[in-house]
Amino acid sequence: MLTVNELHASVEEKEILKGINLQVNPGEVHAIMGPNGSGKSTLSTVIAGHEDYEVEKGNILFDGEDLAELDAEERAHKGIFLSFQYPVEIPGVTVTNFIKTAINASRKAKGLEDMPANEMLKKIREKAALLEIDSKFLSRSLNEGFSGGEKKRNEIFQLAMLEPKLAILDETDSGLDIDALKIVANGVNKLKSKDNAVVVITHYQRLLDYIVPDFVHVLYNGRIVKSGTKELAHELEAKGYDWIKQELA
Amino acid sequence: MAYTEEELKKELETKEYEYGFYTDIESDTFPVGLNEDIVRAISKRKEEPEWMTQWRLEAFAAWKQMEEPEWANVHYKKPDFQAISYYSAPKKKDKYESLDEVDPELLETFSKLGISIDEQKKLAGVAVDIVMDSVSVATTFRDTLAEKGIIFCSISEAIKDYPELVKKYIGSVIPIKDNFYAALNSAVFSDGSFCYIPKGVRCPMELSTYFRINQAGTGQFERTLVIADEGSYVSYLEGCTAPSRDENQLHAACVELIALDDAEIKYSTVQNWFPGDKEGKGGVFNFVTKRGICHTNAKISWTQVETGSAVTWKYPSCILKGDNSIGEFYSIAVTNNYQQADTGTKMVHLGKNTSSTIISKGISAGKSQNSYRGLVQVNPRAKNARNFSQCDSLLMGNDCGAHTFPYIEARNNSAQIEHEATTSKIGEDQIFYCNQRGIDTEKAIALIVNGFSKEVLNKLPMEFAVEAQKLLEISLEGSVG
Numbered sequence: 001m002l003t004v005n006e007l008h009a010s011v012e013e014k015e016i017l018k019g020i021n022l023q024v025n026p027g028e029v030h031a032i033m034g035p036n037g038s039g040k041s042t043l044s045t046v047i048a049g050h051e052d053y054e055v056e057k058g059n060i061l062f063d064g065e066d067l068a069e070l071d072a073e074e075r076a077h078k079g080i081f082l083s084f085q086y087p088v089e090i091p092g093v094t095v096t097n098f099i100k101t102a103i104n105a106s107r108k109a110k111g112l113e114d115m116p117a118n119e120m121l122k123k124i125r126e127k128a129a130l131l132e133i134d135s136k137f138l139s140r141s142l143n144e145g146f147s148g149g150e151k152k153r154n155e156i157f158q159l160a161m162l163e164p165k166l167a168i169l170d171e172t173d174s175g176l177d178i179d180a181l182k183i184v185a186n187g188v189n190k191l192k193s194k195d196n197a198v199v200v201i202t203h204y205q206r207l208l209d210y211i212v213p214d215f216v217h218v219l220y221n222g223r224i225v226k227s228g229t230k231e232l233a234h235e236l237e238a239k240g241y242d243w244i245k246q247e248l249a
Numbered sequence: 250m251a252y253t254e255e256e257l258k259k260e261l262e263t264k265e266y267e268y269g270f271y272t273d274i275e276s277d278t279f280p281v282g283l284n285e286d287i288v289r290a291i292s293k294r295k296e297e298p299e300w301m302t303q304w305r306l307e308a309f310a311a312w313k314q315m316e317e318p319e320w321a322n323v324h325y326k327k328p329d330f331q332a333i334s335y336y337s338a339p340k341k342k343d344k345y346e347s348l349d350e351v352d353p354e355l356l357e358t359f360s361k362l363g364i365s366i367d368e369q370k371k372l373a374g375v376a377v378d379i380v381m382d383s384v385s386v387a388t389t390f391r392d393t394l395a396e397k398g399i400i401f402c403s404i405s406e407a408i409k410d411y412p413e414l415v416k417k418y419i420g421s422v423i424p425i426k427d428n429f430y431a432a433l434n435s436a437v438f439s440d441g442s443f444c445y446i447p448k449g450v451r452c453p454m455e456l457s458t459y460f461r462i463n464q465a466g467t468g469q470f471e472r473t474l475v476i477a478d479e480g481s482y483v484s485y486l487e488g489c490t491a492p493s494r495d496e497n498q499l500h501a502a503c504v505e506l507i508a509l510d511d512a513e514i515k516y517s518t519v520q521n522w523f524p525g526d527k528e529g530k531g532g533v534f535n536f537v538t539k540r541g542i543c544h545t546n547a548k549i550s551w552t553q554v555e556t557g558s559a560v561t562w563k564y565p566s567c568i569l570k571g572d573n574s575i576g577e578f579y580s581i582a583v584t585n586n587y588q589q590a591d592t593g594t595k596m597v598h599l600g601k602n603t604s605s606t607i608i609s610k611g612i613s614a615g616k617s618q619n620s621y622r623g624l625v626q627v628n629p630r631a632k633n634a635r636n637f638s639q640c641d642s643l644l645m646g647n648d649c650g651a652h653t654f655p656y657i658e659a660r661n662n663s664a665q666i667e668h669e670a671t672t673s674k675i676g677e678d679q680i681f682y683c684n685q686r687g688i689d690t691e692k693a694i695a696l697i698v699n700g701f702s703k704e705v706l707n708k709l710p711m712e713f714a715v716e717a718q719k720l721l722e723i724s725l726e727g728s729v730g
Contacts, residue, residue: 048685052677072684081685088682091673092700101696102686109687141700158686 001026001197002047002166006058009046015056016042018222024166027194031208031233032201034219035241040201041085043219044168048082049075062166077109079165083155083172090142095154096124098142099161106162127160131187148175156187163191168199173207185210205237218244279336285309288436291336295405295439298412308425308435315429318562321591322620322652325560328499328534333468335437390454398447401456404472407443414445418476422505422540422568430501430536430562434470438503441471446481446512455710457486468499475505477512477547484515486713497559498523498533506541506549510571513548514541517709518565519717522557524724527615529587532559539563545571545600552708554717555582555592556724564622566595569603569631576605579705581717583724584617584649593623593654598634598664607638610702613649614725620652627664634664642672643701645694645725673701695722 004022008015016039024030034040046053047060049072060067067075090098104114115123128138131153143151152172159167169188173181188198188211200211208216208230216233218226220241225248226232236243279287288309292302317327394401400411408415425435442458458473477483487504500522508514516539525532535558541549551565567576578594596605605625613619619642627634642651653670675697683693698721699706706714 050681071689072681073687073689076685076687084682084685088676088679090679090682090697090700092703093696098686098696101692102683102688105689105692106687162686 001063002199003061004043004047004058005061007043007046007055007060008057009042010054010056011042011052016222017046019058020219020222020224022217022224024197024199026165026197028215029192029198029200029211029213031213031216031230032199032219032224033203033205033216033233033236035245036203038219039222040203040219041170044082044170044199044201047075047168048072048080073105074109076162076164077106081159081162081164081167083152083159083167083169085171085174087143087151087155089144089146091144093142094139095142095157096138099124099158102158103161123161127157130160130190131157132183133157149177149180152176153180153184156184160187160191163196165196166199167191167196168201169211170201171203172200173202173204181207182210205233208233220244220248279334281334282331283309283333283335283437287335291437291439294336295408297405297408300412300416301408304420304425305436308432309437311426312429312432312436315426315432317429321562321622322618322654323560323562323589323591325497325534325589328497330433333499335468335470336439393454394452397450397453399450399452400443400445402443404438404441404443404474407474411443411445414476415443415474418505418507419472419474420505422507422542423503423538428538431503431538434472434501434503434538437468438470438472441473441502442475443473444475444483444485446477446483448478449480450478451481452483455484455486457488459488468501470500471502473502473504474507475514475516476507477509477514479509480511481509482513484710485517486710487516487518488521488716497525497531499536500533500558501536502538504537504539504565506539508541508543508547508549508574510545510547512544513550515550515552515710516541516565517713518551518553518555519713519720520553520555520557520561521720523559524557524588525559525586527586529559529616532588533557534559535561535563537561537563539565540568540595541566541576542568542570543574543576543603546573547571548575548577550577550579550708551594552579552705553581553592554705554709554720555580555590556720558590559588561588561590561592563592564594566597567605568597568599569605569634570599571603572600573602574600575603577708578605578607578609578623579708580609580621581612581702581705581721582610582619582621583612583721584614584619585724586615586617588615588617590618591620591622593621595624596626596636598625598627598631598636601630601632602634603631604635605637607636607640608704609638609640610705611640611642611651612645612698612701612721612725613642613651614645616648618650618652620654622654622656624656624658625666626657627659627661627666629660631661632663634659634661636664636666638666638668640668640670641701642670643698644672644674691722694725698722698725 002024004020007017007020009017032040062078100120213230216228216230217224288305292305391401423431425432444456446452475485506514506516522533522535543549549567555561565578569576576596582590582592584590594607607623609621611619611621621640625636640653644651651672655668657666659666679697680690680693699718706717709717
């Protein structure tokens with residue numbers, strides 16, 4: 001589904017990614033771990049198509065198609081979803097209005113009519129229940145005055161509504177208490193299927209107790225320096241990232 | 250597409266003014282210049298009674314002594330008041346009996362403006378009075394309204410048919426010497442709308458006036474007078490457009506509202522006069538005086554969406570004379586390219602337990618300057634007066650400006666006055682977030698701007714709210730690929 005080949009990317013002429021290779025197949029869960037500043041968020045932002053990030057070398061294929069020429073919204077229409085580490089506030093735009101606009105934008109890109117209101121409402125109710133979201137929450141302005149946990153839960157709510165092929169969760173666990181973490185992880189697990197894939201970006205192993213990865217990759221200094229199964233995450237938790245640094249030194 | 254400052258700038262520049270057409274209708278236009286003879290000639294052309302002529306002459310005499318105000322935060326080349334024609338009317342028979350007699354070119358203009366008169370006839374949704382250049386050319390639904398005793402007609406007809414009402418109220422809220430432009434308007438106004446709602450009557454439909462400047466080198470000076478008698482209610486809408494022209498056109502209107510005891514007036518404006526081109530050439534100078542007076546328990550609500558004009562100078566105000574009266578001002582002002590707006594309100598608290606609310610949303614883009622100027626005045630007798638003001642500014646790009654000038658004068662120590670203000674910028678991160686969810690940049694800006702303006706948009710009547718939202722999108726985004 002997602003193939004990253006020898007990807008070099010920079011922002012403001014500073015090279016952050018220095019040759020990433022990654023293959024994600026349908027039905028798989030990948031975890032990308034690494035110390036601060038290793039390039040984890042950059043990788044997700046580049047895949048999502050942020051214009052400030054320059055791909056210097058290599059490419060990203062999604063379902064066999066090179067993403068290089070596609071704008072962020074076109075990538076979204078193809079089924080790439082990024083759960084942001086720091087979701088932005090949009091005052092005056094309700095959670096419901098925002099998701100409605102997003103869904104209909106994707107439908108329009110596929111030549112479909114707007115989703116009928118009753119169908120939309122049904123879907124919103126269903127997904128809100130899945131993530132234990134109160135209906136009052138849906139009429140609040142997007143992320144405005146939300147707690148850290150509410151913001152992240154809202155990201156996963158959007159994920160549930162948009163049903164992408166590939167979901168990238170960037171530090172979804174930061175700012176979540178253990179109860180919220182369980183709800184969010186539970187939601188992601190319920191949305192998982194053999195046709196979609198999840199890439200979890202995290203600093204800590206904690207989230208991986210709930211969203212169990214098939215593969216774990218360690219990103220360090222712009223490269224994937226180690227890959228393995230979920231045991232690798234436990235090893236990292238026990239030994240810390242210094243272990244990797246020493247191994248590489 | 251992620252969005253950068255550079256791209257936004259480019260995008261905004263592509264904005265086109267879609268009402269910029271000119272209708273080729275034969276017009277009866279006065280020679281340029283202003284003197285007593287012109288004032289008399291306007292009055293004569295309108296077949297006005299002597300008292301009206303004298304009132305105009307008095308205003309003209311006052312105007313000659315006055316100076317054009319310079320305190321507003323706008324910069325422009327002052328109009329040459331002797332180079333303007335003060336009267337222009339589509340050539341026509343004395344009076345239309347029905348719309349069928351109206352010049353087809355004119356009807357075509359209405360359809361371009363999105364006013365389908367046929368539809369409106371059928372749907373009974375909105376009664377419209379259309380003022381083209383200086384003359385009211387069509388008023389719909391008069392018969393339906395007349396059954397309830399509601400008078401809705403052009404001001405010139407009202408002067409002839411209801412002189413006692415006009416004589417009593419015209420200039421009662423905006424005295425002829427009030428300010429430079431009001432004095433000018435009082436001297437030369439050529440038409441406008443008049444509305445009277447009898448005691449205890451709730452007007453069953455929205456009343457609407459559509460203003461359009463068509464002829465080159467003419468000024469438009471319309472006068473609106475709305476009287477809501479005791480216990481009545483009316484919602485009034487006003488829309489404006491003009492052709493794109495290289496020179497600046499002058500628009501100096503006066504609107505007076507009178508809400509008698511227990512009455513309520515809602516007055517909504519969507520102002521979309523030609524704003525000038527992207528180099529700042531041309532556009533309408535919009536110097537407008539709007540004021541209402543509230544008697545006991547009465548309420549006046551001003552709602553405005555200001556997207557047009559090269560220069561706007563406008564402060565819809567409320568005089569809260571009666572005890573327990575309420576004044577409201579909800580405003581969205583959008584400026585782009587080289588537009589300048591200095592707009593706001595005055596809430597004058599005279600009666601006891603009076604309250605006022607001010608919500609102002611300014612959106613600036615391009616190289617424009619957008620100022621909010623407001624006065625909250627609590628007089629010594631106004632016990633327990635309350636005011637809440639909120640002024641929010643949204644900036645797009647780095648070359649525009651947002652300014653807030655709130656004045657508060659409290660002369661009664663029981664007054665409660667609150668003022669809140671915020672300034673924000675549309676961020677690249679907001680745009681990218683929307684893009685990532687599949688929403689393109691154009692739609693994202695519309696979403697953010699509409700969200701920012703929501704509190705005010707919600708105050709507009711339904712049909713107008715949709716039009717206003719569309720207008721915000723057009724004003725800010727242009728036709729991007």
